[in-house]
Amino acid sequence: MVLGLLRRLRPYGASDAAPGLSVPLPPGAGAFGCEAVDLLGQPLGSVEVTVTALDSHRVAARGTTDPYGYYMAVLPPGRYSVMLTADGLAPARETVEIAAGVAPAPARVTLEPGRRLELPPAGTWVFDPPHTAIRFIAKHVGMAHVHGRFTRFDGGIRVAEDMSDSQVSVRIDASSITTGNQTRDNHLRSADFLDVENYPYIDFTSTRFAYHGGSKWTVHGTLTMHGTSRSVGLDTEYLGTVNGGYEQELRCAALARTELHREDFTLNWRSMLARGIAVVGPTVQLALDVQAMYRTHDTPTPPH
Known part of the structure; x- marks a missing residue:
């Protein structure tokens, strides 16, 4: 039309x-x-x-x-x-x-293809926690959005000669979730949601990198949370490399985004609502702002 x-x-x-x-x-x-x-x-x-x-x-x-x-x-x-x-x-x-x-x-x-930044050298890159953030945004049931983050995590990237063969792994301490409200955070850590006593970690392990032109990639992989594993894709923008830090380490940076559905991970939000616990809604936007440091010239799999 x-x-x-x-x-x-x-x-x-x-x-x-x-x-x-x-x-x-x-x-x-x-x-x-x-x-x-x-x-x-x-x-x-x-x-x-x-x-x-x-x-x-x-x-x-x-x-x-x-x-x-x-x-x-x-x-x-x-x-x-x-x-x-x-x-x-x-x-x-x-x-x-x-x-x-x-x-x-x-x-x-x-429209022409975007300028492709020079990719990071092959080798092991380790997340720098002080300069890395794992955040999420979820709609509070019937109210405004809830902003939160995980404060304890580690991870790394094994950059291969062919970038599409690279691997990334992240392990998050589930109990480190914080939204600025202690009552809500306790509910999120409880068996109603993350159940951190039985499932202390949230893990992501990549399976492949898909290039979309310019500095855009999708990092496909498996996310394991609350004892359930699901395939997810992280829409990723590579920001380049720079020499910086106290020891002038070579660093690379990237932004990654994805949307998660709580029911995919058997997180029973309806049970919480039935009990009058209005924590967050069923959809969560997850964002990673990553800065990683170049450590070695070999390419071992990053530790969990």
Whole structure:
């Protein structure tokens, strides 16, 4: 539908516009359309498009391209900056002039692969706990979001010569969960939720690294929590390497995100609700902000 409309855009009131195919514009408004494609000219769906007015610097429109790579917005006259972004691709920016009563043909915008950062050297990388954070966000049942983190963990990365063959493992002390509320934290540690006495650790072990262009990867692996193992994918952005720290160690950094569903790990939140314990909702957003230190030139599997 959107594709057909964009191909038939005409200035409002144009005499050659077939009935039912022109796009009526509000009085004094104009239209902008674009077609996002890759280097091979293939359409790119789900590209984020942000249109910003250059005079006020305010966002005038925002959305995503359809499966055919098209996006359209009706705007007041003026000059606008249009930014197109997508995972693994370099952002593209266009400046457009919108005129009243005019709906030009969509502009084709080519998005190129994002710049790929130099990958870390092969070898063992060990998490640096003071500069690493494991956080989560969950919606409090019927209320605001709950922000929490785990304060005790260790892990490492075995970077292979072929990055896709690399491995990462993380072990989290489940009892170190904290949300800033002692009563809630005690419930989270109890048998109603993490049951830390019987399941003291939360473990993640990767199975493969999948590259998505630019600095984007998905780290696939197995997460074991509350005695149950599930396959999960961590959407990961590699941030590069730097020499830093007291001993000028070589360090690498990355951000990783995933969504967990509590019922997948047999965490009985309905039981808690029935007992009047409103801890957190069934969906949890997990985020890892990792900094790791290069330790050796060999490649052993990181310790748990």
